[in-house]
Amino acid sequence: MTIAQVERDHRASIETTSETAPSVAPAGLRLRGVEKTFGKNRVLRGIDLFVPAGQFLAIVGKSGCGKSTLLRLLVGLDQQTGGTIAFEDGQGQEIAPNSRIVFQEPRLLPWFDVADNVGVGLGDGVARADARRRGEAALAEVQLSDKAKEWPSRLSGGQRQRVALARALVSRPGLLALDEPLGALDALTRISMQALLARVWQELGFTAVLVTHDVTEAVHLADRVIVLDEGRIIRDIAVPQPHPRHHGDASLAKIEGQLLEAILGER
Amino acid sequence: MSILDIQGPARTFGADKPKTFRLPKVDADRLLPFVVPVALVGLWQAGSSFGFISDRIMPSPLAVLSAFWQEAASGDLGHNILVSGARALAGLAVGGSIGFLLGIVNGLSRLSERLTDTTLQMVRTIPHLALIPLVILWFGIGEEAKLFLTALGVLFPVYLNTYHGVRNVDRDLIEMGRIYGMGRWSLFRKVIFPGALPSIFVGLRYALGIMWLTLIVSETIAASSGIGYMANNAREFMMTDIVVLALVIYALLGKLADVVARALERWALSWNPAYQR
Numbered sequence: 001m002t003i004a005q006v007e008r009d010h011r012a013s014i015e016t017t018s019e020t021a022p023s024v025a026p027a028g029l030r031l032r033g034v035e036k037t038f039g040k041n042r043v044l045r046g047i048d049l050f051v052p053a054g055q056f057l058a059i060v061g062k063s064g065c066g067k068s069t070l071l072r073l074l075v076g077l078d079q080q081t082g083g084t085i086a087f088e089d090g091q092g093q094e095i096a097p098n099s100r101i102v103f104q105e106p107r108l109l110p111w112f113d114v115a116d117n118v119g120v121g122l123g124d125g126v127a128r129a130d131a132r133r134r135g136e137a138a139l140a141e142v143q144l145s146d147k148a149k150e151w152p153s154r155l156s157g158g159q160r161q162r163v164a165l166a167r168a169l170v171s172r173p174g175l176l177a178l179d180e181p182l183g184a185l186d187a188l189t190r191i192s193m194q195a196l197l198a199r200v201w202q203e204l205g206f207t208a209v210l211v212t213h214d215v216t217e218a219v220h221l222a223d224r225v226i227v228l229d230e231g232r233i234i235r236d237i238a239v240p241q242p243h244p245r246h247h248g249d250a251s252l253a254k255i256e257g258q259l260l261e262a263i264l265g266e267r
Numbered sequence: 268m269s270i271l272d273i274q275g276p277a278r279t280f281g282a283d284k285p286k287t288f289r290l291p292k293v294d295a296d297r298l299l300p301f302v303v304p305v306a307l308v309g310l311w312q313a314g315s316s317f318g319f320i321s322d323r324i325m326p327s328p329l330a331v332l333s334a335f336w337q338e339a340a341s342g343d344l345g346h347n348i349l350v351s352g353a354r355a356l357a358g359l360a361v362g363g364s365i366g367f368l369l370g371i372v373n374g375l376s377r378l379s380e381r382l383t384d385t386t387l388q389m390v391r392t393i394p395h396l397a398l399i400p401l402v403i404l405w406f407g408i409g410e411e412a413k414l415f416l417t418a419l420g421v422l423f424p425v426y427l428n429t430y431h432g433v434r435n436v437d438r439d440l441i442e443m444g445r446i447y448g449m450g451r452w453s454l455f456r457k458v459i460f461p462g463a464l465p466s467i468f469v470g471l472r473y474a475l476g477i478m479w480l481t482l483i484v485s486e487t488i489a490a491s492s493g494i495g496y497m498a499n500n501a502r503e504f505m506m507t508d509i510v511v512l513a514l515v516i517y518a519l520l521g522k523l524a525d526v527v528a529r530a531l532e533r534w535a536l537s538w539n540p541a542y543q544r
Contacts, residue, residue: 077446100447107443111461111538120457123448153540167447 026207027098027174028053028088029074035082036069036231043069045231046083053090053174056201056208058218061228061263067211068179070228074209075099075177087174099175100168104183106160108152114163115139115148121167138170139163141200158189162196169204176201178210182217191247194220198243215263219256220245227262235262326508331515334508343497348516351493354410355482355520358417363474366422367467370429374463375455380430387426395419396484408489413482420481421474428470432463465539468532475524483517494520 029051036044043066051057059067072078073085076097087097100121108117118138119131126134136148142162152160161181168176178197182190198221201208212218218225219239227235239255308328314320315327322330338344369387373380395416406412436459444458486495498513536542 075446077442103439103443105439107439109440109458109461111464111536112457113538120444120447120449124450124453151538151540151543153538153543 025089025174026053026205027095028090028092028207029175029209030086030088031083032086033083034070034073034080034085036066036073036078037081043231044073044080047231047233049226049233051207051209053088053207054205055224056210056222058210058212058222058225059228060212060215060218060225060259063213065228066231067228071101071177071179071209071211074175075101077101095174097175098171098173099177100171100173101177101179102161102164102168102181104180106152106157106164108160108163108167110152112152113148114144114150114152114155117152117163118166118170121170123171134170135166138166141169141203142166142196156189158185158193161185161193165197165200169200169206172204173206175207175209178208178212180212181210183213190217195244197221198245202243215256215259216247219252219259220247225255225259227259229263235259323505323507326511330508331511334506334512338497338509338512344516347492347494347497348520351482351486351495352520354413354486354493355417355478355524358414358482359421359474359478361414362418362421363425363471365418366425366427366470366474367429369422370426370431370467370470371433371460371463373426374430374433375459384430387423391423391427395481399485399488403489408491412489413485416485417478417481420477424473424477425467425470428466428473429463432466432470433459435466436462465536468528468536472525472528472532475528476521479517479521479524 029049031047031049034044034047034049035042047070059070061067069078073080076099087095087099089095108114109120112120115132115135116128118135119126119128121138122131122134132148136145139145139148142165144159144162144166147155147159147163152163155163161184165181181197182193185193194217197208201221208221210218210221215225222239225235225237225239226233227237235258237255237258239252241249241251245252311320311325312328315322315325315330320327326334335344369383373384398416398419402412402415406415440458440462441454444454449457482493483495486493487499490496490499494513494516498510501507501509501513533542
């Protein structure tokens with residue numbers, strides 16, 4: 001935890017000096033005995049999990065292990081059938097949930113230009129001019145300032161996903177949930193998006209929960225990776241290597257091996 | 268970017284060999300739609316001039332043109348076009364609004380859909396022109412009769428396409444809107460309505476066709492002004508040139524309505540790759 005602490009302090013110092021990134025404090029997550037059943041199908045079976053504020057957690061597992069369901073519960077898209085999910089600040093005080101999600105598909109409104117799409121992330125009750133201005137600032141964070149007035153249909157897949165990321169971040173959420181956000185992108189775009197995600201996370205200091213089937217991606221981005229199997233956490237592995245990380249790093253490859261073994265072996 | 272690009276000139280290996288012959292493509296493309304109508308009018312005029320077509324059956328294009336000048340100069344034509352146009356727009360406004368509102372409400376609410384859709388589908392299958400005898404009994408031959416029939420005819424295409432459009436808005440976008448904190452009105456304004464708009468325009472363009480059809484029929488049967496009245500009146504005096512003039516004017520008005528609708532569509536759907544140049 002000491003490394004994470006150092007990193008968090010480092011991030012805090014960035015936040016106070018940087019004017020472009022006034023951020024909400026990252027949210028910690030405390031899950032106790034979380035269950036989810038669909039009919040007779042028990043998708044999640046008693047998940048106990050604590051995610052400290054500011055951590056980058058990755059959830060991996062086979063298809064149908066319940067990882068996407070867990071993510072949907074975290075952002076309130078579905079209700080758990082048992083247990084509790086609580087958001088808390090860095091001091092352990094409970095706070096109101098404030099989360100945003102990025103899906104595998106960008107889900108941009110095709111009839112809004114890019115800046116207005118990002119403005120959607122601010123919710124109702126923000127004047128359009130103000131929303132656009134803040135939207136453009138968020139676009140700068142994902143290096144898309146020059147596309148503010150484009151239609152989404154004119155962008156590439158990677159650019160659209162960056163717009164979706166800007167839309168999620170513009171309201172400065174305490175928790176960013178990522179549901180296979182890079183799953184539909186080609187390999188090279190993916191690598192540059194991973195770098196972008198890592199950088200944005202370090203700059204803004206939110207808590208991130210990434211669901212992915214790509215173990216390399218999980219290890220490359222996360223502080224900690226948990227493996228889900230049949231609705232239970234079967235492995236919880238810390239990834240202490242500092243950022244920026246390099247593809248092909250031997251110590252990361254070793255963790256990747258352990259994870260793959262856990263995902264494929266245990267049954 | 269558009270679908271049409273696929274049909275562009277096929278690229279083959281060795282495409283860089285010099286092109287020896289090329290049609291002046293843009294100009295030909297623009298003129299192409301007019302070739303057939305101009306040729307037909309030319310043939311028609313020739314047939315009349317050389318006596319193949321009797322004036323009593325079909326006046327020559329020049330005779331129609333001179334009828335146009337006469338009617339226009341007397342002011343009757345302008346008046347009749349205004350009257351018909353106003354009727355058409357009033358019918359469209361009334362029937363279109365009702366169809367639009369019903370389509371939106373039934374698209375959004377299960378209860379309302381269960382309650383009214385079956386009835387609407389039943390009424391829809393009655394040809395609305397079959398109501399003419401009843402409508403004349405109700406309203407006589409006043410403006411109400413024409414307004415009622417036009418509104419009724421326009422209602423269903425607008426209703427069906429609006430309903431269909433609302434029901435087919437991308438569920439993922441609605442889910443996104445919800446979790447990004449959009450309220451009901453905001454969700455409708457930002458997601459559902461724009462998502463349904465392409466389909467609503469299809470309904471509008473159908474409705475425009477039905478609007479003119481209904482108006483022509485009802486003006487021919489019972490009216491004392493308007494283009495349909497002008498044509499029917501001319502029939503009694505065997506003035507074929509004015510009858511044909513009325514037909515031409517209907518064609519032009521119909522085309523005008525369609526052009527306006529398409530321009531509106533292109534403007535409102537400029538985000539859609541299918542409408543981008």
